[in-house]
Amino acid sequence: MNINATIILQSIAMMIFVWFCMKYLWPPLIQAMDERRERIAEGLAASDKAEKELEAAKVQVSEQIREARDKASEIIEQANQRHTQILDQAKDDALSERQRQVTAAEADIAQASNQAREDLRSSVASLAVLGAGKILEKEIDAQAHRELLDKLIAEI
Secondary structure, three states, rough: OOOOOOOOHHHHHHHHHHHHHHHHHHHHHHHHHHHHHHHHHHHHHHHHHHHHHHHHHHHOOOOHHHHHHHHHHHHHHHHHHHHHHHHHHHHHHHHHHHHHHHHHHHHHHHHHHHHHHHHHHHHHHHHHHHHHHHHOOOOOOOOOOOHHHHHHHHHH
16 A cells, blocks of 8 residues: 555544544543532632631620620629628628627626616515514514505605
8 A cells, every 4th residue: 555545544533533522532532521620619718618617706705705705704703792792791781790699698687687686686685684683672563564664665
């Protein structure tokens, strides 16, 4: 065979091969590359979106932490105020109890003092009758002179 015919036939075979590749092989490859390009673009977009959501979540978490700290501070302040109120009330209760006990003690002292005065008056009256009896050298009847003795006790 002739070299020119071989080159022409090889050129025709090459053109048929290129046409076959462009008709049946090239479109699926281009389509696969386009799909791959779209998936990569979607992945990058999802990555950007996730990054933005992460930043938003960080901001939200820091806000919630700040609110929790504020609330904790408020609760501690309320507890301190309640503590102060309880102490004040306990002091007031203790003072009122002390005043009640002082009043009761004063009443007991006054009653004991009155009782002691009455006992002393009776003792003084008995001593006065005894002394008068010794002075008069006769016995004075306490029952008979009860009115006189009561008057004497009242004066003392």
